[in-house]
Amino acid sequence: MSAISEVVQRARAAFNSGRTRPLQFRVQQLEGLRRLIREREKDLVGALAADLHKNEWTAYYEEIVYVLEEIDYMIRKLPEWAADEPVEKTPHTQQDEAYIHSEPLGVVLIIGSWNYPFNLTIQPMVGAIAAGNAVVLKPSELSENTASLLATILPQYLDQDLYPVINGGVAETTEVLKERFDHILFTGSTGVGRVVMMAAAKHLTPVTLELGGKNPCYVDKDCDLDIACRRIAWGKFMNSGQTCVAPDYILCDPSIQSQVVEKLKKSLKEFYGEDAKKSRDYGRIINSRHFQRVMGLLEGQKVAYGGTGDATTRYIAPTILTDVDPQSPVMQEEVFGPVLPIMCVRSLEEAIQFITQREKPLALYVFSPNDKVIKKMIAETSSGGVTANDVVVHITVHSLPYGGVGDSGMGSYHGRKSFETFSHRRSCLVRPLLNEETLKARYPPSPAKMPRH
Amino acid sequence: MEREVQRVRAAFGSGRSRPLTFRRRQLEALRVMVQEREKDILAAIGADLSKSEFNAYSQEVITVLGEIDLMLEKLPEWAAAKPAQRNLLTMLDEAYIQPEPLGVVLIIGAWNYPFALIIQPLIGAIAAGNAVIIKPSEVSENTAKLLAKLLPQYLDQDLYAVVTGGVEETTELLKQRFDHILYTGNTTVGKIVMQAAAKHLTPVTLELGGKSPCYVDRDCDLDVACRRIAWGKFMNCGQTCIAPDYVLCEPSLQDLIVQKVQEAVKGFYGENVKESPDYERIVNLRHFKRIQSLLEGQKIAFGGEMDEATRYIAPTILTDVDPGTKVMQEEIFGPILPIVPVKNADEAIQFINEREKPLAFYVFSHNSKLIKRMIDGTSSGGVTGNDVIMHFTLSSLPFGGVGSSGMGAYHGKHSFDTFSHQRPCLLKTLKREGVNQLRYPPNSQSKVDWAKFFMLKRFNKERLCLLLLTLLGVLAAVLIKRYQAVLRTKALLIFLAVHRRAIP
Numbered sequence: 001m002s003a004i005s006e007v008v009q010r011a012r013a014a015f016n017s018g019r020t021r022p023l024q025f026r027v028q029q030l031e032g033l034r035r036l037i038r039e040r041e042k043d044l045v046g047a048l049a050a051d052l053h054k055n056e057w058t059a060y061y062e063e064i065v066y067v068l069e070e071i072d073y074m075i076r077k078l079p080e081w082a083a084d085e086p087v088e089k090t091p092h093t094q095q096d097e098a099y100i101h102s103e104p105l106g107v108v109l110i111i112g113s114w115n116y117p118f119n120l121t122i123q124p125m126v127g128a129i130a131a132g133n134a135v136v137l138k139p140s141e142l143s144e145n146t147a148s149l150l151a152t153i154l155p156q157y158l159d160q161d162l163y164p165v166i167n168g169g170v171a172e173t174t175e176v177l178k179e180r181f182d183h184i185l186f187t188g189s190t191g192v193g194r195v196v197m198m199a200a201a202k203h204l205t206p207v208t209l210e211l212g213g214k215n216p217c218y219v220d221k222d223c224d225l226d227i228a229c230r231r232i233a234w235g236k237f238m239n240s241g242q243t244c245v246a247p248d249y250i251l252c253d254p255s256i257q258s259q260v261v262e263k264l265k266k267s268l269k270e271f272y273g274e275d276a277k278k279s280r281d282y283g284r285i286i287n288s289r290h291f292q293r294v295m296g297l298l299e300g301q302k303v304a305y306g307g308t309g310d311a312t313t314r315y316i317a318p319t320i321l322t323d324v325d326p327q328s329p330v331m332q333e334e335v336f337g338p339v340l341p342i343m344c345v346r347s348l349e350e351a352i353q354f355i356t357q358r359e360k361p362l363a364l365y366v367f368s369p370n371d372k373v374i375k376k377m378i379a380e381t382s383s384g385g386v387t388a389n390d391v392v393v394h395i396t397v398h399s400l401p402y403g404g405v406g407d408s409g410m411g412s413y414h415g416r417k418s419f420e421t422f423s424h425r426r427s428c429l430v431r432p433l434l435n436e437e438t439l440k441a442r443y444p445p446s447p448a449k450m451p452r453h
Numbered sequence: 454m455e456r457e458v459q460r461v462r463a464a465f466g467s468g469r470s471r472p473l474t475f476r477r478r479q480l481e482a483l484r485v486m487v488q489e490r491e492k493d494i495l496a497a498i499g500a501d502l503s504k505s506e507f508n509a510y511s512q513e514v515i516t517v518l519g520e521i522d523l524m525l526e527k528l529p530e531w532a533a534a535k536p537a538q539r540n541l542l543t544m545l546d547e548a549y550i551q552p553e554p555l556g557v558v559l560i561i562g563a564w565n566y567p568f569a570l571i572i573q574p575l576i577g578a579i580a581a582g583n584a585v586i587i588k589p590s591e592v593s594e595n596t597a598k599l600l601a602k603l604l605p606q607y608l609d610q611d612l613y614a615v616v617t618g619g620v621e622e623t624t625e626l627l628k629q630r631f632d633h634i635l636y637t638g639n640t641t642v643g644k645i646v647m648q649a650a651a652k653h654l655t656p657v658t659l660e661l662g663g664k665s666p667c668y669v670d671r672d673c674d675l676d677v678a679c680r681r682i683a684w685g686k687f688m689n690c691g692q693t694c695i696a697p698d699y700v701l702c703e704p705s706l707q708d709l710i711v712q713k714v715q716e717a718v719k720g721f722y723g724e725n726v727k728e729s730p731d732y733e734r735i736v737n738l739r740h741f742k743r744i745q746s747l748l749e750g751q752k753i754a755f756g757g758e759m760d761e762a763t764r765y766i767a768p769t770i771l772t773d774v775d776p777g778t779k780v781m782q783e784e785i786f787g788p789i790l791p792i793v794p795v796k797n798a799d800e801a802i803q804f805i806n807e808r809e810k811p812l813a814f815y816v817f818s819h820n821s822k823l824i825k826r827m828i829d830g831t832s833s834g835g836v837t838g839n840d841v842i843m844h845f846t847l848s849s850l851p852f853g854g855v856g857s858s859g860m861g862a863y864h865g866k867h868s869f870d871t872f873s874h875q876r877p878c879l880l881k882t883l884k885r886e887g888v889n890q891l892r893y894p895p896n897s898q899s900k901v902d903w904a905k906f907f908m909l910k911r912f913n914k915e916r917l918c919l920l921l922l923t924l925l926g927v928l929a930a931v932l933i934k935r936y937q938a939v940l941r942t943k944a945l946l947i948f949l950a951v952h953r954r955a956i957p
Contacts, residue, residue: 016806033520057896087849098847103832105855182856190654196653201644204661206860224883234893268692271894281894357631369883378878381552388880391592397536397548400877405555406632409654412875425862427850430824430838433674433817441682444721444731 104132106182110360208411220368235391294337554582556632567593577868632738658861670818810856
């Protein structure tokens with residue numbers, strides 16, 4: 001049996017021991033996770049800095065704080081969510097107990113991504129632990145410092161058999177995917193999403209796939225462009241554009257294009273100074289392959305700002321492209337970099353048509369002071385989620401489930417939805433052995449004639 | 454096939470399934486269809502499964518009518534945006550979850566309840582605003598043909614299309630792209646469906662099967678228990694995904710159980726079961742032969758009679774069954790009830806847990822603590838305690854499997870939710886930019902400290918309210934002290950004004 005098989009079997013045996021069932025145990029593990037974050041924050045920041053040029057502030061705001069929030073929320077709500085949920089009964093079932101009983105699924109696999117390597121591995125894990133499962137973690141090998149740090153510190157704070165970390169590249173991930181799990185949560189690209197679902201199908205393993213797409217950002221003529229552009233710049237260029245819910249491209253009327261460019265530039269200078277390369281807060285591209293890929297998207301484009309890059313440090317300047325042709329490469333794939341294409345459309349209807357002709361994105365953004373415009377955009381399009389008049393933040397609200405639709409993914413998590421995703425919600429109807437009289441009608445023999453009804 | 458799916462997709466793209474009034478009309482038309490063409494429907498089911506009109510009505514048609522009525526009643530409520538709880542930073546924003554249609558849904562039906570297992574999911578898919586392609590099982594061919602004929606006569610022909618055919622046609626269909634696939638059938642084909650869906654990243658609901666165990670405790674009313682078990686086991690000649698597949702009990706109970714099940718069977722079907730109009734037949738020769746082979750080498754306590762010509766298999770009980778034998782290796786899906794003796798409830802729990810998670814779990818006992826313990830100690834799609842089948846009939850309970858018995862669930866609201874995308878929406882304004890200042894670079898330690906304060910302080914509602922009230926109270930006290938004189942005059946004026954009005 002391979003090393004990977006052994007690790008998974010051990011996790012399954014640990015799950016079967018039953019020790020994750022009591023809520024107390026799960027809370028203990030979550031508290032362990034919280035302690036890990038508090039005590040090892042420096043190490044985490046160091047790893048994130050090495051992987052993505054994050055600093056103690058961006059690491060905190062963009063990744064760590066959300067995990068801490070999730071842990072607090074989960075610990076507080078666990079008794080409520082884990083309790084049996086009574087359901088509405090019919091006249092026939094008044095004498096019965098009818099409820100939904102939440103139970104762990106078993107062994108969950110979480111495959112993390114490299115762009116928020118801590119958050120995207122640990123935040124789902126919080127829900128999986130709370131729901132009583134064993135969890136096998138497979139962090140992304142691209143963010144290698146975070147991956148090896150997690151492998152070192154998690155066993156120091158959590159049950160070592162129940163929550164193993166498996167590291168490695170494509171070969172190891174393929175090995176892991178041959179094993180049988182009770183749920184797989186994968187964050188990453190659409191292409192690999194298909195591979196994961198295919199592998200899961202062999203074992204009939206349900207999956208939650210957090211994928212991506214091109215998140216459109218429609219900017220209405222009538223809105224306060226100062227504020228709109230500042231918010232867009234913030235969400236687009238954080239982590240150097242490597243955010244699954246970043247506004248991928250802008251759709252706006254040609255008459256405001258130059259204004260939009262000016263105001264974006266203004267915000268970028270406020271955030272990162274004249275030369276973003278010197279800013280402590282500006283990220284770097286994860287590796288050379290992605291660096292080349294993003295730089296390649298600039299070919300033949302009208303660069304209104306930025307456009308430069310440095311291969312040695314994998315720095316790409318915040319870049320704005322104007323009058324972008326929808327057929328060009330930058331509009332064919334998710335940018336996932338600090339390049340913001342602006343495409344001109346003449347009306348809201350044209351923007352809606354453009355969006356609906358393409359794959360359903362993970363997020364959709366619309367900026368307008370006019371509620372009707374916002375409601376129309378939402379009603380006539382589809383996407384994983386929506387933020388109006390801002391970007392990214394819908395994923396920070398616990399009560400809003402985070403996930404995609406169509407090519408951008410399936411299933412969702414965060415807060416209670418995490419707990420539900422990683423549980424089996426088992427329908428239970430418990431009747432008394434009495435009242436046989438009332439059931440007589442259901443037993444054969446049936447009446448001689450079909451009763452009139 | 455591709456053209457058919459394109460046509461349906463174009464119909465969805467037209468947007469006409471979005472308004473609730475349109476969906477209501479389709480559901481009402483479905484109801485009219487079921488009521489007007491009842492005779493044809495019952496006849497088709499009867500032809501496929503040798504089922505009496507009464508049974509076809511009570512097992513399939515009633516369920517469908519109930520679901521339509523529930524969906525019509527609840528549609529406005531379920532389709533409405535649901536406000537979501539906000540946090541401190543989003544307190545003044547609009548946050549809600551908006552259900553929307555997925556697009557084109559594929560429903561693949563099974564042959565054992567050929568009408569209900571197509572129409573019940575169809576109701577949910579229509580209510581959620583989707584276009585639907587329906588692929589009934591070719592094994593129940595009379596019902597398949599009837600559905601292909603009737604549905605276009607009552608429903609929108611472009612939005613809801615029926616595709617008939619066998620393995621070849623289903624394979625072709627599965628190459629197309631859908632926005633959700635609901636499949637009812639066996640585990641093996643379930644894997645094939647999911648693999649096909651994976652190519653298009655299509656989410657799936659798989660209603661599969663397994664061996665649903667039935668534990669009978671010594672502390673229970675065996676008369677009642679055995680009657681209920683016999684009812685659920687032998688209905689539709691055992692061809693029910695949630696039929697109690699086998700019984701687990703202490704050895705001392707075995708003979709009594711055999712006796713009481715036999716009594717119940719006599720009560721239901723008479724001395725000559727073959728003559729009873731209420732007893733169905735095995736759907737085809739292949740399944741007949743399959744079930745026949747399960748009896749090899751078994752101790753038959755009663756039953757065992759078969760007639761290949763009519764595909765009749767008598768209600769049969771096997772005792773002292775060896776868990777290693779064939780009858781305990783696959784889902785029986787026939788009128789054979791094996792009894793596997795176990796020492797006690799703990800051994801029963803162990804036995805169940807060593808096997809794949811079943812679609813249903815049944816336990817009969819007066820001891821509610823025992824029932825709870827067995828539920829806690831096992832897993833299954835659903836559970837009925839002290840009866841069988843019935844958890845299926847309460848639509849507030851999601852109906853689905855876990856592990857090999859399936860994924861996802863439907864019925865009632867769960868259908869509506871399965872066939873919708875629940876889209877989270879956060880609507881902010883372009884004002885109050887001040888609140889956002891903390892998040893913009895350049896970063897500093899003070900910014901992070903403030904962020905920690907706002908995001909991690911546990912301001913639950915009550916404490917916040919108390920804080921605000923206290924502040925208000927203090928404010929009020931200060932104001933009142935300062936403006937006592939003014940307030941007194943004002944109070945007097947108001948009093949006089951009210952008094953003057955009150956006096957006619």
